[in-house]
Amino acid sequence: MSEKKKKIQPQSKYNKWVRNLWKVFGAGVVFVILYFVAVDVNFLYLFGESPGLDELENPRSNVPSEIYTADGVMIGRYFRENRDPVPFDSIAPIMAKALIATEDERFYKHQGIDPIGLLAAVRDNLSGDTRGASTITQQLAKNLYKTRTKNTKGVLGYIPGISTLIAKTKEWNTAIKLEQRYTKDEILGMYLNTVDFGSNAFGIKVAASTFFSTTPDKLKPEEAAMLVGVLKAPTTYNPRFNPKNALARRNVVLEQMAKNKVIPQAQADSLTQVPISLQYHVEEHLDGVPAYYRQAVNEFVRRWSEEKGLDFYSEGLKIYLTIDSRMQRLAEEALREKMKNLQRRFESHWSRRNPWVDDQDKEIPNFIENSIKRTAVYQSLKAKHGDDTAAINRDLNTPKKMQVFTWKGMKDTTLSSMDSLRYYKRFLHAGMMTMDPYTGHIKAWVGGIDYENFKYDHVKQARRQPGSTFKPFVYAAAIDQGYSPCDKLQDKNVTIRYVEDGKDMEWTPHNADYSISGRQMSLRHAMGRSINTVTAQLTEAIGWETVRKFARRLGITSPLEAVPSIGLGSSDVSVFEMVNAYSTFVNNGFLNKPILVLKIEDRNGNLIEQFNPQQKRVISEETAFLMVHMLKGTMEEPGGTSQALWEYELWKKGNQVAGKTGTTSNHSDGWYMGVTKDLVTGVWVGGEDRSIHFRTSAYGEGSKTALPIFGRFMEKVYQDPTLGIKLGPFPKPAVKIRKPYNCITVVPRKPKVIDSVAVDSLLQQLNDSISAQF
16 A cells, blocks of 8 residues: 555656646736736726727728918828728739738738747747747737827836837737738738838838839739838838848848749749839828928928827828918019019020139039939939940930920920030029017928929028128127127228138138228128128127127027138028027017927817927027117118118108128129018028029129018018008117117218319310410
8 A cells, every 4th residue: 555655646746746837827828818908908007098999990091181371271281192092902912922921921820910920039039130020910900000109108108128018919919809800801901001111102002103103903023022122121121212222122022932932933033133123203192282391391290290109191180380371472472573583684694604603703614414413313324324324425415305494484395304404503593481580480481483393492401601691690799798889890901810720821801892991880880881891800809609609599500610701601501590590689689499380280170289489588688679770770871781672662651671681702692681570581592503693793692682582572561461560660679778879870971083084185175275376
């Protein structure tokens, strides 16, 4: 009996160990089930919301987001072209097979979660080979139901590591539910209709059109392989911008297709030798008014939506801008009217000569030949012909039918690519922005002469030398340091010596007309007449580093070189920055953050976010008032550079206008910064390249190019009573002004000049008379 007990005892211990193991396993299974249930029901709000039954059976329909101006005019929408999904039977079968072969080989064998793939991923990650194990169904769950947004986070979702596990669990839960409610083909169709292929191509329909100008049912194996390859990382494997990466990834997909017997190995080997043949055309998922400011709006809304975890293409948002459609129309009209006349003058000025010249007024050799190399046309031909320059040049010089922009409308013509570039390079361009200085609300934004033909934005994207429009920052810095508008400096020849990059340098500025009066003049008079020698002396007195820092305080964010010429506008800036900086003077010394989007509502009209003015004081109220007074000097001082504005209907009811002209070397850039009690407006005019410009100040000064656009615009604004912008003077100072500023400039009378020709004639008559007597 005792021997039997001895034999049974080891078996009993083994059974007990097995029973305990089963208990642990059972408890683990129960725990996992309870965890999955807790995540699904958002137990105690710890895990965040998961897609409900209604969302799963009726995925939320895409509603376009709409854009409105401040005065309530809808000017555009954001949407996806594939908001009506392409039926699965309209997608080439090779596309779905390539996707499964690469992303989810056991797609038809699992129910949303692939245990084999999951275990393989764990094994590979432990060995240092990072890889994912998401099935196509899981990826659909993440894309379609946004399981990783801020709105789906619970209390535990903010803990690093835990948040990833919870998000993964939601994808697993949702994937299982999707598999229960939809067929495999329906899941594939939903996935291909919602996935992001990059280049603004959401869904297979838009992707096929964007990359190959075809439809989903006509995709070839190598095209399907490329599109599947892009899905791993839409930017890294974008065939337009990273062709080598895209080609390598496409070939990996082709090998996967051969491995899974989607295509024969021989076909895969053959296709890997074929280059990617793109017919690339990005579709803009928006419609409405074509305007330069839409680029800035798009960038803002995209960034904001990402932060909020919202999809602005489908959320039905209502986006309200600060742009006033009426003021925007008037700005576009004014710019168009004046630029049309200016272009005619420019063509007459150059006649049959090419306007791209160097500092010696000589035509730049091979200017067009070098410029064409920076175009998309040249890059396309380079990709087609490689280093065969003869073939490239032959195509570039082959005439073809096209439409070109003219100031009378689009014109049908026949030109080669080279001749087309020569034609377009002769156009002058412009940028203009108007802002409410008190709120920072941008009211009008015109980035060029025609958005359809010239997409480059000359308000915020472009940076050009501001010339004398930068001088007010010198004078503002000086006043801030104790100077007054009535302090005097002499207009005299100046040579400034300084050290740059360890080298001794010297700079001798000259006035615009190359004359020196030798007179003592007030700072207001010097700025009003834009005297360079006085500005240079003042810059040296307060320090060019001080000027740089002061411009920064006023909102100039572009790189600025702290050199003696900084005060004459030697560093590039944008119209956007300049308008914001000048607004500080009108806004009593407060710097605003410019606002383009006023508020955003949801599809039901509920306010999501209001964008209120963000202000900070950067200069004293006294300095701000004195700077407006200084800027009025360009109209009021004898010889003021803004006095061409007298010809515009701006001077009723005691209206006051302040401003500053600006012209850079060789007249490459013409500027005008206009200031009234209600608005600040900046205007820039110039060629696409700095070498394209007028040759004389009579035509190329800012007072001749940019100022007229401002003058005509303000005429139109004052003539439109619906805008509520009324004529009138600047407000009086709200603080005591301690510095003298009402100083009268007395211009000395010019000595009477005797005409030397008349004197010579009189002497000749006298001599003739004497000779006749003798």
